[in-house]
Amino acid sequence: MPELVQQFDSARDVTAAAQRVRERALERELTPAQVIAMLERWGESLRGPTVDAIPGVTFLRLWLRRGTLEPMVVRELGVAGLNGEWHEEHSTRLRAYPLGVVGHWPAGNIEIQPWLSLSCALLGGNACLVRVPAGLTVQTRALIEKFSEVAGSGALLERICLASFAHERADLQRAMAAAVDGAMVWGGAEAVTEIRALPFPPWARLAVFGPRLSVAAMDGASWSEGAQRQTWCRRLARDVWQFDQQACSSPQALFLERCTTGDLPAFATMLAEAFEAENRLHPRASIHPALTSAICLARASWLITDSAHRALFPATPDWTLLLGAGAAVPSPTQGRTLSVLLVDDLREPIARFDGMVQTLGLAVSDPAKEAALTHAAGRTGVDRIVKLGRMHLFGSPWDGADLVRPMVRLVRHSPANTD
């Protein structure tokens, strides 16, 4: 089997790879419906020892289902777009065409992100050149090996190039940017800024998904009463555990609305139990020492800063609850470190959100109140307001932007024989 993640060492290699996938894509058109069929078969094949342990692979299987992708394409490109057909609009017609080659710069800390990014551009009919982050090479190779085993996947595979080269190789980064017609960029502020500054062609379109963070919020009834609160705790634990709390959709803080029946220590104990249970189910296999240091420092700093602060944590770095009060979104620590903050009114923290907050996970018992909070959050920059437990459900729009449409061109045809 040829090496599916290619090691590049020269700008010429990168340029040639881009040209190769461009030619393959031009040789054979694939409609979104055809791409969906192939991706679905691939998703179904993602089982077995080499892929089961990859964080997020269960989610990737769900993402690649027709039931997920088809509605997204229909919403963004219309029914005609799903089948690669023209859509009549008054006296003209419109049809989505691929940009050409889309370059992908996924983040290095989400194992399945190269595939989430890639699939969006493939749905638009594009060829793809993906820079695989060094830490994700093994997982990415395991996933594409499965893809290569799927019958009929060749037409899609030949328009994908997975490239591996050091982040520091500015010459290769520049070559990659110069060879693409569009880019999907995911990363922290530093990475995003660096990539934006690369010499893309003037016509290239960039979809940039920069650094964001997410928070959760519960109204008084949800955290203080009944058996339901235990369910909320389990859902929240799941949201914290997925992607090791490093995704932009991972909750970093939980705001609790004060209420007369609320008992914070009791709730914190219940949440700690949920965290402990989730940790038993999904223990870490490894951790970077810097994250361990950061977790230890977060615990100490929280407690020695304010005598009103409390914290719950085990002797291991597995999880941490920092308990206190306040409406400001604290600086995230990650590593399953959740700040649990009491507020008088959930509108207080929401009013202080800025564009940094991507997702608000809600547990609110009153639909009218939820609607009001959703509206307030939307106005202050939040792009996703979802039920607690569903904070990571990747879908379109993401970060407030479509996922397929930015990587296609809507071509207008005004027939010559019309008035």
Next chain:
Amino acid sequence: MSALAAEVEKQIDALLAAPTFSLEPAVQQARLLRVLQTELTYAAERNERLRQYLDAWPTDYRTAASLADLPYLPVGAFKASPPLLLTATENIIRTLASSATTGQTPSRVALDSPTSRRMVKGVVVIASDFIGSRRRPYLVIDTAETLAGGGELGARAAAIQGLRPFATEMACCLSGDGAREPRIDEARLAAFAARWGAVEVLAYGFTYVIWQHFVQPLRERGLRLQLPNIRVLHSGGWKRLQEQAVTREAFAAGVAEVFGCSADRVLDFYGMVENVGVIYPDCAFGHKHVPAFAAVIVRDPLTLRPVAEGQRGLVQVCSVLPTSFPGFLVLTDDIAEVIRYDGCACGRRGISFRFVKRVPHAEVRGCGNIETLRQRPVAA
């Protein structure tokens, strides 16, 4: 002085008076545990914020069965402002600051007289075991300005001062005012070398200062000193030299070359202001050892439990010396490898370890390109 304070003082002095590197490890650990438990009780009485931290710890330090179960502070906690204190501000005679790089906040630890006294004694008993206790001429490979810190002393100055008890006289061989790069004071250096020649002398400098501002300029000019009996101590870390691809062996060879001595007279030690009074020089086998009044625990980053021999992890330093700040149990941002838990061929008892590297700073970036966080951890 309260009864508890008196008890703490007594227990610390007993450990300081114990044989520095020859206590049976189990005995030493048991004695250390008892003293540190007393010190934590003492600290909790004096600092409400610290008490809160100790109370939140998953195990009760008062009933802990081993040193590894005691609550430790991460080294970053010493960057807190105001600094963590266990004494009234009027008792503070000096503040030590770590050598933070540009843009970083330095750690600050406040010393009262008893802590300062113990700090000096700690360094003396450790260093004596490696270089002997005799006083000798002391060549400081730094500028006099570095030492002029007033009430606040930087890490370089603290290390220089820590070795002063070994000096009959002291000479700084670099000049500079802080605004410009330090330069060798050739006249002073030549006079020192001419005067002491074959006499046993002591030299100390920060590792990168010695290399960058002393060895390299002397080499470039082809100058060699004739100080064959010099003992050159250095500390401060290898990061800057690693960036220049200078190995430990190349460093020692370069230093030996300019001093006209053998490379085994160049001694690296590890130390930090938060662990003031304890230094960790390399033994003849290149391993670091811990004195009777201190301990080192190397913790697995995944579990925070002590690692086995041959494994790497985060270094926790423990010391009974400070009573003016809570520097008893400090989790550092350094990675070390445990060589053995006892039985180093040099004869020193207890843990022997090797410093590996500083933990790289990890930036929180959401779905950021933090590739290093997905690489294999250093712990085997």
